[in-house]
Amino acid sequence: MVNPEIKIKYLYHSGFRVETSKHIFIFDYYKGNVDMGDKDTYVFSSHGHPDHFNKEIFQWQKQKPNIKYILSDDISIKQKKGNIFVMSPYDEIKVDDVIIKAFGSTDLGVSFLIQFLGTNLFHAGDLNWWYWSQDVPEEIKRAEILFKKEIAKIKGESIDIAFFPVDPRLEHNYCVGADYFIQEISPKVLIPMHFGDNGETAKQYAEKMKDSPTRIIDIAEKGQELVLD
Template sequence: MDKLNITVEHISHSGFTVETKNFYLVFDYHKGDISLKDKKTIVFASHSHMDHFNPAIFKWRDANKNINYVLSSDIDIEDEEIYSMRPYEELALDDVKIKTFGSTDMGVSFLVNVDNINIFHAGDLNWWYWEDDTEEEKLSMEKSFKEEISKIKDFHIDLAFFPVDPRLETAFNLGGEYFIEEVNPNCFIPMHFGDKFSITTDFIHKMKGNMCTIIELNRKNQIISL
C-alpha cells in the first residue's frame, strides 16, 4: 500500500480521528478520550444512534472556532452552523469534498476527499445478517446491502472504516468481506465491535490472502500511521 501520510486514532467503537496535512477529521464520536488539534476540523456523525452521535461534540467549538459539523439529516438539530446531509448528496467545505451514500440501517455513509485522499466511513452500512430474521428479511437485507455497494464500487477508496460486528456471530465477516471484494480499498479498518477487539484479528484471518491492508485494533486510542 502506498503511504498516505495520515495519522488515524481509534477512539472507541466506530469513532475515529484522521489527521491529514491540512485537516483533522472526527467520525462518529460517542465517547472516549479525544485530543483535538489546532487545525481545520470537520466532525462527522453518520446517524442519530447513541453509539455514533453524542451532542457533546458541539462543546468543541469553545476550543476551536475553525470547526465544521456534517451530520446525517436524521439528527434533528436546528443550528445554522451545522451541515445536514441526506443520502446521495454532495458538499464542499474548503478543499474537502464530501459525498454521502445510503445505509442499511439509519442515516448515511460518508466518502470524503481530503488532501487528495479518499476516506470512506460506513456508519451503519453493513450486511446485517441476524440468525433470528426470517429468510425473507435476510434476502431483503442482502439485496439492499449489495445495491448500496454497487453505487460505491466505482470510487477509488484509500481508507475504509467498516463494521465487523461480533453480534452477528458466524456472519460477522459477511459485509466487510463483500465490501473488500467489490470495492477493493487500499486499507480497511474494522469498527463497530465495542470492546471486542479480538474480532479484528478474526477478520484478518478470514481475509488471509487478500491484497487489502487490514488493520488490527487491540485498544482504545490506538494510533495508526498510514
Template sequence: MKKAKIYYIYHSGFVVKTENHFLIFDYYKEPVGNQHKALLSSENIKEMENVYVFSSHSHADHYNSKILEWEKYNDNLQYILSSDIKTDKNKSNYHFMGEGDEETFQDVYVKAYGSTDIGISFLVKVDGLTIFHAGDLNWWHWKEDSLEEQTLAESLFKAHIEKIKEEKPIDIAFFPVDPRLCEFYYIGGEYFVKNIQPRVLIPMHFGDDVDITKQFANIMNKINIKTALINYPGQEIIY
C-alpha cells in the same frame, strides 16, 4: 503516496489526521484509562486546525451531542451530520446531509452514500486521500430473521455497494465487523473489500470485542486485503 495518521477512539469513532485537516468520525465516547490520555480533550481540540466532525446517524453509539460543545474550545469546527440528527440550534457550521447529497467545504469534498440502517455513509476526499466511513452500512444477516428478511438485507446491502464502486480507488475504508452477527460477522466486510478493494480496511462497530479484528484480519489476509488490527482505544494506525 499521501500519508495519514488514524486514531481509534472507540466502537465506530476515529480521528484521521491528514496533511492539513483533522477529521473526526462517529464519536460517542472515549474510554480513558491508565493506558492513554484522552485524544479529544479540550486541550487537544483547541490545538487542532481545519476540524471536520462527522456523524453518520442519530443512534447513541454513533452520535453524542457533546460534540457540539467542542466549538467552545475551537471556533474552527465544521459539523457534517446526517439529516436524521436533530439539534437545538441551526448554525452556519452545521451541515446536514442525506443520501446522494454532495458538497465541497473549502477543500474537503463530501458525498453521502446510503445505509442499510438509518442515516448515511460518508465518502470524503481531502489532501489527496479518498476515505470511506460506512456508518451502519453493513450486510446485517441476523440469524433470528426470517429467510425473507435475510434476503432483503442482502439485496439492499449489495445495491449500496454497487453505487460506491464508482468511487474506486478508496485509500482508507472504515467498515463494521460486528460480533453480534455471530459467524456472519465478516460477510459484509468481505463483500465490500472484494468489490471496492480499499488500500486499507479498518474494522469498527465491535464495542469492547477487539479480538474480532484479529479474526477478521486473518480472513482478509487470505484475499490479500490489508486490514488494521485494533488493540485498544487511542491506538495510532499509520497510513
C-alpha cells in the same frame, strides 16, 4: 493515495480521529478522549444512534470556534449554525478543500466518502449486510438485497481507506458485509469497526484476510494510534 502521512486514532466502537498535514477528521464519536489539535477540524456523525452520536461534540466549538460539523439528516438540531452541514444520502458538498459525498445506509442515516489531499476515505456508519441468523428467510434476503443495492452505488469509487463494520453480534456472519465490500470495491486499506469492547473480532478478521490484496488493519485498543504512509 498520495498523501504522505495520515495518522489514525481509534476512539471506540466506530469512532476514529484521522489527522492529515492540514486536517483533523473525527468520525462517529460517542465516547473516548479526543485531542482537538490546531488544524482545521471536521466532525462527522453518520446517524443519531447513541453508539454513533453524542451531542457533546457541539461543546467542542467553545474551544475551537472554526470547527465544522457534517451530520446525517436524521439528527435533530435545535439551531442550525453556519458551521453545521446536514446531508442526506447521495448529497455531495465541498467544505473548504474537502469534498464530501454521502451514500446510503442499511440502517439509519448515511455513510461518508471524503476526498482530501489526493486521498479517498470511506466511513460506513451503519451500512452493513445485517445478516441475523435468527431472522426469517424473507428478512435475510431483504437485508442482502438492500446491502448489495447500496454497494452498487459506491462501486466505481476509488477508496484508499475504509472503516467498515465487523459486528460480533452477527456471530459467524460478522464479516459477510466486509467481505462483499472488499470484493466489490477493493479498498487499499480496510479498518474494522463497530465491535464495541470485542477487539478480538477485528484481530480475527485481519488474520482471516491476511492474504487479501486489501490490507486489513486491526486497530482495536481504545486510544491506539497508527500512521499510514
